[in-house]
Amino acid sequence: MKEIVPKEKMPDADIDAVSGISSVPQMLEVICRTTGMGIAVVARVTKERWVACAARDELSIGLLPGRELNLDDTICSELDTCETAVAIEDADREENAEWCRKMARRGFKSYIAVPIRYKNGHFFGSLCAIDFKPAQLNKPELVEMFRLFAELIGFHLDAHERLQRTEQQLRAEQRIAKRRDQFIAILGHDLRNPLSAIISSAQLMERTGLDERGYRLVKNIQDSSFRMRGLIDNILDFAKGQLGSGLSLNQQIIEDAGTIVRQVLKEVKTIWPERQLKLSCAPELHLYGDAVCLSQIFSNLISNAVLHGDEYAPIEIAALKQHGHFLFSVSNRGKRIPTKIMKTLFEPFLRGDNKKEGQGLGLGLFIAYEIARGHSGKISASSDEDKTTFLFSMPLIDKESIAHPMK
Incomplete structure (x- = not known):
């Protein structure tokens, strides 16, 4: 042959x-x-x-x-x-x-x-x-x-x-995912570093004995920087979640979620010192979760109430426990959320009809909703002519889990 x-x-x-x-x-x-x-x-x-x-x-x-x-x-x-x-x-x-x-x-x-x-x-x-x-x-x-x-x-x-x-498509997706994660990391670094410098400079200026006009300008800088930081965090979290890598959760035992709530409240008061924020907080709120991401939920919900609620009425915040669950609620006075908006409230880039300048991209509630899901929890909203309330719930852990941490 x-x-x-x-x-x-x-x-x-x-x-x-x-x-x-x-x-x-x-x-x-x-x-x-x-x-x-x-x-x-x-x-x-x-x-x-x-x-x-x-x-x-x-x-x-x-x-x-x-x-x-x-x-x-x-x-x-x-x-x-x-x-x-x-x-x-x-x-x-x-x-x-x-x-x-x-x-x-x-x-x-x-x-x-x-x-x-x-x-x-x-x-x-x-x-x-x-x-x-x-x-x-x-x-x-x-x-x-x-x-x-x-x-x-x-x-x-x-x-x-x-x-x-x-398999070829999977390898291509993996290469794209790697480049995407590198891009998000670089973007986050390049955006956050200059902003951190602005925030630090504003804090130093605040301590230099400014007159009333200078004090107002510093507060404007801090206010804008706070909103910008929130926008950057939301955009990066949204990019991670939507583009494939998902929201990264570093879950650990949290001995008292009330400490996180109070810290977030302190930060919000620094930005909006004129707003009335009333907190009711139960002791020993033991959770298993990501403290940074949970603080993002608290911050987003409180900031949402500040931006959309009646600026002259107090905002009521509660961190309680009920039937083995942690409940965090934020209630504000103001206009009722229309029914058609309620149906899409937790979808990205949807901000409702009453858009205020500097309100953001409409990602805050979406990110909060996704973080809640990552903690086996949920966020719901109710609104009527009297008030609007957002409620976040997730499972509590018992004292035995605190004494014997998860491995």
Whole structure:
């Protein structure tokens, strides 16, 4: 068989795909036993090449996986247009002169083959058997066996191709995710550093004995910086959540959530010292969660009340426990939230109809909602003509968990 060429020229991917079908060796053995023929092959056939992807060579002619034959000397090259099997029991009695010429070139007498197709009908190659002696091949049950084997191989090849595409897409997504995370980290650094410098400078200026006008300017700087910091945090959290990496939670035992609430309240009072913030806080509010993210919920809900509520009415804040749950509520006087807005209140970039300057991007409630979900909690809202209330709840942990921390 002088037409056999070196293995390095074969299409590795097709051979790997066929070799991954564990039942192919058994199929080829059954074909040889059933037909009495010495060679059975699964071949990849294209317009340019014939390559053995799997072979059973009982005649020891060197037809191994990866070996290639001259396409013009094979009958398999014609199977793409065939709907049924090609069976030649004895080349000396075959009426097709071209097939006889191809068989005679190597001294073969018998040949049978069926096309292998993908699920979409595209031609892959052939399942064939060949021998130097005649064979009885025109048997319906034999042809049906070949057809079923070819159909099974085609099914596995189709599944393998889909898996390969999925793995390629996954690798591409992983590369994109890595670049995205790097971008978010750099963006956060480049945005937060200058802002931290502005906040620190404003705090230093506040201590230098300013007159009334200077004091107002410093407060404006602090107010704007506070809103800018919130916008940056919300944008970065939204980007992480929406673009795939998700909100990162560093959950630990929190011995008293009331401490976090009071700290957030202190920060808010620094920005809006004229607003009345009334807190009712229960003792020993034991939680398991991310203290930074939980403080973001408290800050977002309180800031939302400050921005949207009646500026002359007090804002009522409560941190309580009830039926094994931590309850954090913020209530403010002001206009009732319209019903159509209530339906989309926790969706991103939706801010309602009454937009105030500097109000933000509409991400605060969405981020708070996602953080709540990450803590097995939830946020709800109610609004009427009297007041608007936002309620955040999540499970408490007992004193036993404090004494024996989770590992």
